[in-house]
Amino acid sequence: MFATIAKLLARRILVSIPILLLVSMLLFMILRVLPVDPAAMSLPPNATIEEIEAKRVEMGLTLPLPQQYAIWLSQVAHGDFGTSIQLRTSVTRLIGQTLPATIELAVLAMAIASALGIAGGLLLFYLRGTRSETVLDVGSIALLSLPEFLWGLFLILLFGVWFEFLPFTGVLSAGYQKPDITGFLLVDSLITGQFATFWNAVQHLILPAFALGVSFSPPIMRVLRSSLLDVYQDDYIHQARLRGLSERRILIGHALKNAILPTLSLMGVQFGFLFGGTLLIEIIYSYPGMGNLMVDAIRNTDLPIIQAVGLTYCVVVLVISILVDSLYLILNPKLRTR
Amino acid sequence: MALLAANNLSVALTRGGSAFPAISDLSFQLEPGKILGLVGESGAGKSMIGRTIAQLLPSGFSVTGGTLDFAGEDLVTMAPEKRRRLLGRDIAFIPQEPLSALNPVLTIGQQMREHLARIGKTEPARWREHALAMFAAVHLPHGAELLDKYPHQLSGGMCQRVLIAMAFASRPRLLVADEPTTALDVTIQARIVKLIEEMRQHEDTAVVFITHDLRLAAQICDQVLVLYAGRPAEYGPARDVFARPAHPYSRCLQLASPGMGSERRGLFILPERMPGLQAIKTLTGCRFADRCPNVVAQCRTSEPPLAKVDGERVAACIRPEATAAIEPPPAAAHAKVTGETVLEASGVSKDFVTRRRLFRAPATFRAVDKADFVLRENEFVGIVGESGSGKSTLARLVVGLESPSQGRLTLLGRDVTANRTSERAFRREHLQIVFQDPQSALNPRRRVAGIVTQAMEAAGGGTGTERLERARALLDEIGLAPETALRYPSQLSGGQKQRVNIARALCALPRVLVADEIVSGLDVSVQAQLLDLLLRLRQERGFSMLFISHDLSVVRYLCDRVLVMYRGEIVESGPTETVFAAPSHAYTRALLASVPPDDADAAWNRDDGGDLALVERA
Ligand code: SF4
Numbered sequence: 001m002f003a004t005i006a007k008l009l010a011r012r013i014l015v016s017i018p019i020l021l022l023v024s025m026l027l028f029m030i031l032r033v034l035p036v037d038p039a040a041m042s043l044p045p046n047a048t049i050e051e052i053e054a055k056r057v058e059m060g061l062t063l064p065l066p067q068q069y070a071i072w073l074s075q076v077a078h079g080d081f082g083t084s085i086q087l088r089t090s091v092t093r094l095i096g097q098t099l100p101a102t103i104e105l106a107v108l109a110m111a112i113a114s115a116l117g118i119a120g121g122l123l124l125f126y127l128r129g130t131r132s133e134t135v136l137d138v139g140s141i142a143l144l145s146l147p148e149f150l151w152g153l154f155l156i157l158l159f160g161v162w163f164e165f166l167p168f169t170g171v172l173s174a175g176y177q178k179p180d181i182t183g184f185l186l187v188d189s190l191i192t193g194q195f196a197t198f199w200n201a202v203q204h205l206i207l208p209a210f211a212l213g214v215s216f217s218p219p220i221m222r223v224l225r226s227s228l229l230d231v232y233q234d235d236y237i238h239q240a241r242l243r244g245l246s247e248r249r250i251l252i253g254h255a256l257k258n259a260i261l262p263t264l265s266l267m268g269v270q271f272g273f274l275f276g277g278t279l280l281i282e283i284i285y286s287y288p289g290m291g292n293l294m295v296d297a298i299r300n301t302d303l304p305i306i307q308a309v310g311l312t313y314c315v316v317v318l319v320i321s322i323l324v325d326s327l328y329l330i331l332n333p334k335l336r337t338r
Numbered sequence: 339m340a341l342l343a344a345n346n347l348s349v350a351l352t353r354g355g356s357a358f359p360a361i362s363d364l365s366f367q368l369e370p371g372k373i374l375g376l377v378g379e380s381g382a383g384k385s386m387i388g389r390t391i392a393q394l395l396p397s398g399f400s401v402t403g404g405t406l407d408f409a410g411e412d413l414v415t416m417a418p419e420k421r422r423r424l425l426g427r428d429i430a431f432i433p434q435e436p437l438s439a440l441n442p443v444l445t446i447g448q449q450m451r452e453h454l455a456r457i458g459k460t461e462p463a464r465w466r467e468h469a470l471a472m473f474a475a476v477h478l479p480h481g482a483e484l485l486d487k488y489p490h491q492l493s494g495g496m497c498q499r500v501l502i503a504m505a506f507a508s509r510p511r512l513l514v515a516d517e518p519t520t521a522l523d524v525t526i527q528a529r530i531v532k533l534i535e536e537m538r539q540h541e542d543t544a545v546v547f548i549t550h551d552l553r554l555a556a557q558i559c560d561q562v563l564v565l566y567a568g569r570p571a572e573y574g575p576a577r578d579v580f581a582r583p584a585h586p587y588s589r590c591l592q593l594a595s596p597g598m599g600s601e602r603r604g605l606f607i608l609p610e611r612m613p614g615l616q617a618i619k620t621l622t623g624c625r626f627a628d629r630c631p632n633v634v635a636q637c638r639t640s641e642p643p644l645a646k647v648d649g650e651r652v653a654a655c656i657r658p659e660a661t662a663a664i665e666p667p668p669a670a671a672h673a674k675v676t677g678e679t680v681l682e683a684s685g686v687s688k689d690f691v692t693r694r695r696l697f698r699a700p701a702t703f704r705a706v707d708k709a710d711f712v713l714r715e716n717e718f719v720g721i722v723g724e725s726g727s728g729k730s731t732l733a734r735l736v737v738g739l740e741s742p743s744q745g746r747l748t749l750l751g752r753d754v755t756a757n758r759t760s761e762r763a764f765r766r767e768h769l770q771i772v773f774q775d776p777q778s779a780l781n782p783r784r785r786v787a788g789i790v791t792q793a794m795e796a797a798g799g800g801t802g803t804e805r806l807e808r809a810r811a812l813l814d815e816i817g818l819a820p821e822t823a824l825r826y827p828s829q830l831s832g833g834q835k836q837r838v839n840i841a842r843a844l845c846a847l848p849r850v851l852v853a854d855e856i857v858s859g860l861d862v863s864v865q866a867q868l869l870d871l872l873l874r875l876r877q878e879r880g881f882s883m884l885f886i887s888h889d890l891s892v893v894r895y896l897c898d899r900v901l902v903m904y905r906g907e908i909v910e911s912g913p914t915e916t917v918f919a920a921p922s923h924a925y926t927r928a929l930l931a932s933v934p935p936d937d938a939d940a941a942w943n944r945d946d947g948g949d950l951a952l953v954e955r956a
Contacts, residue, residue: 235438242392242433243453243504244425253452257443333443333488 005326012322023314027307028069036301042085081308086300091308094293099312100183101171102282102289105212106275108205112213113274114267117220124225144218148277152211152284159207169286171204172197208285212277216270223266227259261332268324272317339410340367341544342512346404349390351615353398358615360386360399361568370511371538373545375555375576378565379861381612384548388514391429393421408512427457430505434517436498440489446500447485457508472503476533493725495526502533509541516548520859523724523888528932531558550861552591556580557934557942564588567612567625570644574651584653586630586661593666594866596895599936604667605895607870608863611831632660670873677715680849680882681736684710686745688731705731707906708745713850713882720897720914721886722929728906729886733854736884737771738762750849770843774855779839780827786838787823793846812841816871833864844875851883857892869896890933894918902926
């Protein structure tokens with residue numbers, strides 16, 4: 001089994017390399033043809049033409065494009081994304097500071113989406129053929145049709161402003177110190193034993209994660225329901241009933257294990273989209289993740305950051321899909337033993 | 339006292355306010371330690387009875403009258419929770435499709451453990467011991483290894499034995515076996531039947547044995563109940579029913595399946611199909627009247643009641659005395675084929691790589707070993723053997739789905755061994771294959787007309803109307819109504835699908851047809867129709883056929899010569915009659931012995947083929 005998974009991992013990683021190259025090339029080219037001049041931007045507004053020209057040479061902007069790309073790529077391969085034009089700090093460091101926050105948000109949102117989706121799918125299946133199913137079904141479509149940023153605003157109004165339940169800006173309230181070990185706030189506060197900080201961080205995460213997760217749950221719910229309906233047509237379910245197993249045991253012990261497989265593939269795809277969705281949510285909640293970094297960079301045409309963030313999104317999505325495929329392999333014995 | 343007793347049991351489908359009877363007025367008594375056979379074509383209601391016992395009826399169906407008593411308590415009105423507790427413990431089921439009856443994502447051990455915990459006969463900590471003991475009881479080798487396997491890693495026969503081990507584990511009082519051997523090889527069938535008989539003997543278990551094989555039922559059952567369109571046609575001691583059927587339907591079923599007796603006889607072709615639920619509702623008179631060879635005007639006036647015929651036997655026919663007069667048509671003699679050779683294999687072998695190894699030659703498994711045979715013009719040659727014997731691989735080699743590792747294949751004098759592109763076109767033109775499963779072989783999104791004329795499409799010939807004309811002609815030839823051309827496969831019955839499958843293969847006017855298990859899983863009546871169709875087509879247009887089958891009686895009926903395969907080798911070959919009358923290889927003898935004899939009084943001397951059967955790969 002491990003050999004099969006290792007084989008899959010090796011193959012997927014190999015395939016990922018050309019994808020990454022292609023994406024990096026696209027990112028690089030598109031940003032280079034934009035009518036902006038990074039050299040002029042990195043100098044004070046009163047700089048002379050000569051000064052700008054000197055800067056252009058210094059930054060390597062006068063070289064042919066393929067050569068510029070090659071230089072950039074070799075730096076990236078060494079983990080160096082260059083220096084931010086606006087913030088004048090290492091882009092790699094900026095990514096390192098913001099990526100963990102975004103991952104925390106995305107993972108929690110995905111957990112919420114999965115929990116809601118699986119619970120909802122089971123409920124829909126349980127209610128099959130009743131009027132409540134129709135109601136729930138229509139409800140889920142309504143959930144689906146509301147985009148995540150509207151959810152974000154709506155939740156802020158409801159729980160943040162009206163009920164004043166939960167905080168809705170940033171990651172921590174004033175007065176809390178941010179421990180910094182791995183960069184993951186929840187993890188760091190736990191391992192350093194700062195439970196108050198941990199709890200405060202969780203409270204800050206709930207609204208954005210929920211806003212992001214909730215609109216991803218209806219598809220999970222519906223796919224799970226329909227694959228459960230399929231699985232219940234199978235012989236082994238009938239045979240399990242003939243063996244006198246209880247309905248609950250059949251659902252949890254037999255049907256769900258099979259029905260979860262197509263659901264899992266869907267969740268893998270969704271996680272990719274969801275990760276992209278963090279961008280809007282981060283802005284709405286002033287959440288200091290990669291999304292906000294990206295938006296600021298776009299506003300300031302900070303090319304090194306835009307490139308780095310774009311590439312990081314791409315890597316994360318690839319890693320997620322590889323992980324999901326491995327999980328699928330672990331759960332499906334038919335694929336594993338060949 | 340009877341353990342299981344049905345009294346005027348009726349089951350119906352309720353739809354749109356009206357009820358369609360699925361089972362009408364069924365009564366029987368089953369004592370402990372006895373086997374009751376339920377026999378009939380698919381749709382007769384056999385499996386519905388199994389489902390009624392468990393009260394797991396398909397949606398819309400319900401019991402509309404009568405009782406079904408288990409140990410004196412009515413299963414129909416029993417509290418669901420109480421009934422559920424009986425299932426798996428006091429009442430056990432063996433299913434028809436062993437492979438799909440086990441959960442594909444759980445290991446055998448997990449499923450065994452769950453079942454043993456459910457029936458509560460062992461302490462949880464000792465489930466392993468118990469499971470292994472049960473495996474040993476059903477003669478499953480390598481029990482300990484089996485626990486970590488998933489169902490798809492086992493053969494059908496092994497899965498069936500796992501399910502039987504589960505069924506036996508609780509020492510049930512009633513066992514319901516729904517066609518438990520249909521999907522399995524003959525020698526395994528014999529062993530499974532033996533296991534069921536052993537349990538009946540040791541535990542005094544009562545058995546409901548559902549089968550479409552009247553001959554098998556006659557051998558192992560005490561009582562037989564023949565069902566037709568949901569109604570009992572005949573009920574009585576198994577040997578009487580088989581030796582002297584009183585109801586024309588029993589007689590026709592018996593004559594529709596090819597015999598293994600000394601005299602080769604023709605097949606009785608039951609016309610049409612059994613009426614469906616819709617038709618039954620509007621029928622007056624005998625439900626069998628439309629297909630009955632003995633029908634008289636009076637049969638259609640009112641439904642004939644079950645009346646005593648002799649001894650303990652009852653039949654629902656107004657003139658049972660005429661039944662014995664139903665005779666099969668004379669058998670078409672096997673052709674003495676002397677024509678030219680159309681297909682020849684010499685020393686054909688096929689090795690499959692089982693494991694690649696570094697620096698050494700890969701480990702291989704020889705699926706076909708130096709096969710030599712010829713197929714002549716207009717000759718039907720049967721290939722028999724169990725699953726894993728290499729017969730299907732040989733077929734795949736012949737049609738070019740695999741290339742031989744060694745040896746030579748010649749088609750119409752041309753060497754096609756290498757399977758190059760030019761040869762492929764040649765092969766496609768002269769040789770066609772018909773697969774076992776028409777369901778998956780027919781594209782569900784194409785109309786029948788498109789499917790049967792695929793060969794024309796591939797050759798780039800014919801306009802739409804030309805193709806439709808050709809499709810109509812082909813359908814007419816295979817005995818389907820021309821308007822079938824515009825239907826989709828899902829609108830056809832199993833037998834009709836297989837006909838369409840055959841029509842598709844014949845469209846290109848091939849000289850050779852390769853048929854892989856094309857009648858297995860079909861009702862004997864449909865099987866008889868198809869076998870006759872093949873013989874008729876040969877007479878009308880002429881073609882040769884390699885007919886792969888595990889059913890010896892079918893091969894005997896249809897084929898002029900037979901090849902017996904065992905572990906990849908052709909161990910015996912010759913004219914069918916000679917091989918079957920005087921088998922020279924021990925394996926052929928074991929195969930023949932595992933078929934229930936024609937004569938119900940003859941003892942069924944199955945040697946359970948222990949050492950000769952293929953070693954199933956664990
Ligand atoms: S009652 Fe008539 S139609 Fe029915 S089985 Fe008897 S002879 Fe045939």
